[in-house]
Amino acid sequence: MKNVGASSQSEIAGRVFIIGFDGTEMTARLRALLARIQPSGVILFRRNIDTPRQTWELLRECRRAVAHPIFTCVDMEGGTVDRFRDALGATPAAAEVFASGSDHLFQKHGRVIGDSCRALGFNVDFAPALDLALPEAKPVMTSRVVSDDPEQVVKYGRAFLRGLAAAKVLGCGKHFPGLGGAHLDTHQELPSVTRSSKQMFAEDLIPYRLLRGVLPFVMVCHAAYPLVTGNRGPASLSHKWMTEILRKKIGYRGLVVTDDMEMGALQEASPMAEAAVAALEAGADQLLVCHQEEMIVTAYESVVRGSEHSRRFAARVAESARRADGVRKRLGRIATAPSASSVERLSRAVWEFSEEVRMAVLAREDAE
Secondary structure, three states, X not given: OOOHHHHHHHHHHHOOEEEOOOXXXXXXXXXXHHHHHOOOEEEOOHHHOOOHXXXXXXXXXXXXXXXXXXXXXXXXXXXXXXXXXXXXXXXXXXXXXXXXXXXXXXXXXXXXXXXXXXXXXXXXXOOOEOOOOOOOOHHHHHHXXXXXXXXXXXXXXXXXXXXXXXXXXXXEEEEEOOOOOOOOOOOOOOOEOOOOHHHHHHHHOHHHHHHOOOOOEEEEOOOEOHHHHOOOOEHHHOHHHHHHHHHHHOOOOOEEEEOOOOOHHHHHHOOHHHHHHHHHHHOOOEEEEOOOHHHHHHHHHHHHHHXXXXXXXXXXXXXXXXXXXXXXXXXXXOOOOOOHHHHHHHHHHHHHHHHHHHHHHHHHHHHO
């Protein structure tokens, strides 16, 4: 006889995952993976994006493979993190736009990126970065960060999010609680940020405190904050950071998503099977597993097993799944497939915006 409880837990478990994959088109293997896991969403990277039409069709096929509406995600910031560079042309980095000093251009940055996202079939952009431009992290974060002044970070972030929202795209503040004091790249190693609670609340956390009501997602990083937590575990596995501070002290009510669970920093701290369960227990709502099918399946099966063996953990997973369901139900209609003329308009808009930013920066420098 079929185990109804296990089936139910399997279905719920899928709804706490956003997954990535290789390739620029749907395959039988990918379709089977999506059909099995029924994830909350998918994420594409530059490796998946060839042309606007191809991208739109790939996302359409992903949506068809899942029984419920899904988040179609990309992390598109411009500059060094520009997933649309080959498809639509280069978009300026956050630091370049911030150098213009123009609130209008801050918002237009979000709108231009949002319009591009929407046209290609995306409804979520994991941007903007709200990390402080502190000396420690500048070699790694480079032009992704805008200022060492948290009030200025809020000013840019709020306007950028407004632009995304105008294009009907959900934004995401990252990398909570802040990578401004990190020396290493979390893609490779687990950095230890030696900033105190007092410093973090007075500086790094201000963007999350002031923008908590307008951030659909908050992405939690894989850095350790030993002066805050008393240990060297990553924030992405920390109940103190995600539940006690982000949820309770800051009062954030949106979706909490981990950074990519395949990153070297997290794998250094905990194997995938254990990390997936630990992140959800600590307060994450969505687990981002961005590449390897083996890692995705390992994480998924671990969450299913944990749900079957613990009513408390099953309730925690169901809570996050319901929270994500509520947001997905409010997603707007998918744009029609991009035509040649609409792609030309998008590319032109990106180029014109880049020129507008360049001229504004030059004018500001001349005035100074």
